[in-house]
Amino acid sequence: MNETLYNILTRRSIRQYQxxxxxxxxxxxxxxxxxxxxxxxxxxxxxxxxxxxxxMLQKINGTCRAVFLKSGVKNMEERGKAENFSPFYHAPTFIIVCGEANAIAPQNDGSLALGNMLLAAHSLGIGSCWIHAMNYVFSTEEGKALKKELGIPEGYVSVGAAAFGYKAGESPAPAPRKEGTVHIIK
Ligand SMILES: Cc1cc2nc3c(=O)[nH]c(=O)nc-3n(C[C@H](O)[C@H](O)[C@H](O)COP(=O)(O)O)c2cc1C
Structure with missing residues (x-):
């Protein structure tokens, strides 16, 4: 199998980091x-x-915890109470992708950029995991203040974020692929 396809098939979300x-x-x-x-x-x-x-990583974590705790969503509140709380699994590098709100397709552009970064990391032996929390957190008052503090320019919407770091353990096995998600018309 060629190297690129092998890299795509073997990338997994990593949730424990050095x-x-x-x-x-x-x-x-x-x-x-x-x-x-x-x-x-x-x-x-x-x-x-x-x-x-x-x-700054601690600040992001603290803001996420505060937002989770008052979300009114039971499982987020439970997660926020955990002593070891970290939505980005205590990874040493956290990358946040935002997109210019007035662009043609900021969510698509930014998602592809983040996807490339996950694959590039894997090709270098680096673990990563897409982290959804910031999309919600940035929609709150505390999150908006954090966005400003992070230097994210006005007019940019949250696309996604990801944790990056050296893996602390083995990659998990891939989940089986769903059947019936492809329709080929010849
Ligand atoms: C849009 C999106 C949001 C995700 N959010 C989270 C998240 O907040 N936390 C997390 O641990 N994993 C998150 N993931 C990772 C998925 O859980 C993971 O990709 C999926 O279970 C398949 O596993 P794999 O990446 O190892 O193939 C997210 C993935 C995507 C694409």
Whole structure:
């Protein structure tokens, strides 16, 4: 099997990370892969925030916890109470992708960029996991203040985020693929 297909088939979401930080050149390669994603009319409408500062990671975690605790959603409240709470699994690098709201397809552009970054990380032996929490968190008052503090420009909407780091353990086995999701018309 060719290397690219093998990389796609063997990537898994990783939920346990070493605390050792990634090398700058590895992060740069991941970011370059993200920025080479296709985008509607080549607008490259993404804005990518890389967080590696322990202080900022703690701040993001604290804001997520506070938002989860008052979400009114039972399972989020339960998660928020956990002593070891971290929606990004204590990964040392957290990447947030936003998209220019007025672009043609910011959600699609940004998702492809993030997808490329997950695959690029895997090709370098680095674990990753898409983290949905920020989409909800950024819609709250606390989250909007955090978005500002992170330097995300006005007019950019949340697309997705992902944890990145060296794996602390084995990759899980892939879930079986659903049947009947493809229809080929010849
Ligand atoms: C849009 C999206 C949101 C996701 N959000 C989360 C999340 O918040 N937390 C998490 O642990 N995994 C999250 N995941 C990862 C999925 O759970 C994972 O991709 C799926 O279970 C398949 O496993 P695999 O990535 O190992 O193939 C998300 C994935 C996508 C595409």
């Amino acid at each position: 605390q050792k930080q990634l090398k700058d050149e590895e992060v740069q390669s991941i970011l370059e892969a993200g920025q080479f994603a296709p985008s509607a009319m080549n607008q490259q409408s993404w804005h990518i925030t890389v967080v590696q500062s322990k202080e």
